[in-house]
Amino acid sequence: MTEPLLRVDSLGVGFPSKAGVVQAVTDVSFEVHPGEVLAVVGESGSGKSVTALAIMRLHAKSTIITGSIDFDGIDILGLDDDQMRSVRGRDIAMIFQDPMTALNPVFTVGNQIVEAIQAHHKVPDDVAWKRAVELLEMVGVPEPKRRAEQYPHEFSGGMRQRAMIAMAISNEPKLLIADEPTTALDVTVQAQVMEVLREVQRETGSAMILITHDLGLVAGSADRVQVMYASRVMERGSIDEIFYESRNPYTRALLDSIPDLGGVRERLEPIPGNPPSLLNPPPGCGFAPRCSMAVSACSTVVPELVPVTDGHASRCIRVDDLVPVGGAA
Amino acid sequence: MLAYTIRRLLLTIPLLFIALYLVHVGVSATTDPLAPFYLCLPRCQDGYDQIVEAYNLDVSIWVRPFIWFGNALQGDLGYSTSIGAPVTEVLADRAWNTALIAVPAFLIGSTVAVLLSVYSARHQYSFGDYFFTGLSFLGLAMPAFVLALVIQNIFGVQLENWFGIKPFNTGRKTGETPLEVARDVFLPAMSLAILGIAAESRFGRATMLENLEQDYIRTARAKGVRERRVVWRHALRNALIPLVTLWALSLSALLGGAVVTETIFSWPGLGTAFLRALGDVDLDLILGITLFTALITILFNLLADIMYGVLDPRIRLD
Numbered sequence: 309m310t311e312p313l314l315r316v317d318s319l320g321v322g323f324p325s326k327a328g329v330v331q332a333v334t335d336v337s338f339e340v341h342p343g344e345v346l347a348v349v350g351e352s353g354s355g356k357s358v359t360a361l362a363i364m365r366l367h368a369k370s371t372i373i374t375g376s377i378d379f380d381g382i383d384i385l386g387l388d389d390d391q392m393r394s395v396r397g398r399d400i401a402m403i404f405q406d407p408m409t410a411l412n413p414v415f416t417v418g419n420q421i422v423e424a425i426q427a428h429h430k431v432p433d434d435v436a437w438k439r440a441v442e443l444l445e446m447v448g449v450p451e452p453k454r455r456a457e458q459y460p461h462e463f464s465g466g467m468r469q470r471a472m473i474a475m476a477i478s479n480e481p482k483l484l485i486a487d488e489p490t491t492a493l494d495v496t497v498q499a500q501v502m503e504v505l506r507e508v509q510r511e512t513g514s515a516m517i518l519i520t521h522d523l524g525l526v527a528g529s530a531d532r533v534q535v536m537y538a539s540r541v542m543e544r545g546s547i548d549e550i551f552y553e554s555r556n557p558y559t560r561a562l563l564d565s566i567p568d569l570g571g572v573r574e575r576l577e578p579i580p581g582n583p584p585s586l587l588n589p590p591p592g593c594g595f596a597p598r599c600s601m602a603v604s605a606c607s608t609v610v611p612e613l614v615p616v617t618d619g620h621a622s623r624c625i626r627v628d629d630l631v632p633v634g635g636a637a
Numbered sequence: 638m639l640a641y642t643i644r645r646l647l648l649t650i651p652l653l654f655i656a657l658y659l660v661h662v663g664v665s666a667t668t669d670p671l672a673p674f675y676l677c678l679p680r681c682q683d684g685y686d687q688i689v690e691a692y693n694l695d696v697s698i699w700v701r702p703f704i705w706f707g708n709a710l711q712g713d714l715g716y717s718t719s720i721g722a723p724v725t726e727v728l729a730d731r732a733w734n735t736a737l738i739a740v741p742a743f744l745i746g747s748t749v750a751v752l753l754s755v756y757s758a759r760h761q762y763s764f765g766d767y768f769f770t771g772l773s774f775l776g777l778a779m780p781a782f783v784l785a786l787v788i789q790n791i792f793g794v795q796l797e798n799w800f801g802i803k804p805f806n807t808g809r810k811t812g813e814t815p816l817e818v819a820r821d822v823f824l825p826a827m828s829l830a831i832l833g834i835a836a837e838s839r840f841g842r843a844t845m846l847e848n849l850e851q852d853y854i855r856t857a858r859a860k861g862v863r864e865r866r867v868v869w870r871h872a873l874r875n876a877l878i879p880l881v882t883l884w885a886l887s888l889s890a891l892l893g894g895a896v897v898t899e900t901i902f903s904w905p906g907l908g909t910a911f912l913r914a915l916g917d918v919d920l921d922l923i924l925g926i927t928l929f930t931a932l933i934t935i936l937f938n939l940l941a942d943i944m945y946g947v948l949d950p951r952i953r954l955d
Contacts, residue, residue, distance in 0.1 A: 364859055366855060366858055366859060389864070393861050393862075393863065393864075394861060395861070396858065396859055396860065396861040397859060397860040397861030397862075398861055401859070401860075402859045404852060404855070404856060404859075406852060409851065409852035409853065410852045410853055410855070410856045411853055411856065412853040412856070412857065412871050412874075412875070413853070413875070413949070413950070413951055414874050414875055414878075414948070414949065414950060415871075415874075423857075423860065423862060424860040424861070424862075427860055427861040427862050427863070428861055459950040459951070461950070461951045472856075475856075475860065
């Protein structure tokens with residue numbers, strides 16, 4: 309096994325508020341290996357994006373961050389502001405959810421890519437501009453020379469997200485974090501943008517954390533999946549382990565709630581209830597109140613994330629009762 | 638953009654016409670330049686007749702503005718009785734004096750307002766933020782004449798006449814060295830600047846705060862852009878869009894003459910001239926100054942709209 313590129317260890321992220329600390333991420337540990345794609349899946353508010361922003365250290369100063377983040381031998385949480393700045397965009401780059409608002413409306417697209425390059429490399433303007441045009445071409449923006457001189461509002465949603473991707477890969481980062489990269493896009497361009505993202509990821513050889521709530525997206529693009537719920541990791545494993553041999557009721561419920569065009573399933577099974585409050589969360593497993601398999605012990609102790617096989621782990625006290633029933637595996 | 642500008646400029650003609658017509662009728666209806674003559678008639682019949690002729694008092698009040706327009710189009714804005722010179726001369730002289738304090742007040746005021754806005758937005762709820770917020774509320778709450786008097790007291794009396802406050806400023810600064818002019822300008826300009834800073838820094842702070850929370854700020858940080866550049870380039874460049882509009886409007890107001898501040902400092906600008914014209918029923922000067930301020934206001938509004946289009950690529954003027 310190669311040395312992991314990113315090692316997140318018992319990460320906790322809390323937001324102080326008047327009513328108390330909102331614990332958005334609790335005891336999250338995971339690794340990302342060079343070149344691999346880790347999908348992080350979960351509902352809104354499960355802590356996916358908060359985890360990503362913690363890795364980038366883009367949270368407000370008042371945010372309480374505990375645990376450790378080791379990136380390529382660097383202790384991310386121990387860096388000073390300027391050291392962290394030089395990691396951002398160069399070693400770890402991020403693609404945001406909404407390309408409509410993530411680009412500055414008053415600067416041209418080319419200008420903003422040039423800025424990303426020049427933030428880390430002392431290159432003359434014309435060289436950086438040439439590179440920006442190349443990058444736009446690489447992500448499939450037609451007429452990149454002309455488009456580079458246009459403003460974000462002259463781009464469609466899909467084109468803007470391509471521009472965001474171009475910006476993110478401009479310094480060939482070792483790790484790409486894509487936070488719901490297709491959520492804000494029309495369904496028709498989602499697949500195209502995802503294709504571009506996977507292509508550049510393969511070409512640059514960078515590792516990627518793909519944050520999404522769309523399990524359909526995960527199946528085709530990720531190597532491993534991590535399911536999050538109510539600030540914690542619920543299950544982690546390979547695509548097959550998660551999709552066909554899940555050992556966690558939440559993952560199973562999530563899978564049952566997605567439409568399957570090719571399948572024979574007749575009815576979608578929504579998950580009843582709502583996620584728990586992260587401000588003073590109830591004791592026990594966060595999913596217990598909504599879980600069809602819950603027993604009384606579930607609402608008293610938080611289960612550990614226990615290994616099932618090498619690389620597959622699940623957080624459920626009934627993990628042994630959850631042996632795969634289907635014959636898919 | 639050119640077609641837009643020309644269209645807007647053409648639109649100022651009816652606007653000016655309506656504004657001046659209303660002022661002309663309003664002032665004519667509420668004042669009577671013949672009042673001093675009623676007691677001495679018929680001995681002063683000659684003077685009475687002169688006034689009637691000078692102001693066309695034998696013509697209907699609704700028609701009189703048109704006679705004034707006719708003369709104005711030929712460059713004749715009449716004669717100022719209160720100052721004793723042609724209105725065009727008075728306007729040129731007074732507008733220059735007003736600009737002498739208005740322009741420095743605007744330049745200093747807007748620069749300081751931007752610095753304070755950025756500081757307060759970056760250090761929201763810090764001691765400094767509360768301090769400047771408190772000061773600007775004080776500035777907003779204080780009437781202009783109180784501020785001017787306090788400044789006069791501090792710099793003219795307590796600090797032993799550093800700035801050479803005179804009972805009367807003598808008009809266009811011709812024989813003076815630039816340093817002497819600057820000394821005269823300093824206190825009235827400072828009063829105007831402080832009033833501007835108080836209002837603009839509040840607005841600027843709110844705009845900066847709003848822009849610093851935008852997604853593109855996070856993107857810029859995620860790219861590894863230096864924080865200073867994030868604030869001064871990404872956030873401020875966007876915050877300037879509404880600020881520039883505010884600036885165009887406040888500069889036009891300043892150039893129209895600050896009645897209160899000019900009066901307290903005995904500054905021979907448009908504001909004091911206007912006050913005197915009103916008191917002496919100097920109809921031609923009232924109209925002349927109205928024409929000037931209306932023109933300035935309309936032009937700067939147009940300038941604000943054009944700047945808006947220049948600063949914000951999403952806005953196209955056509």
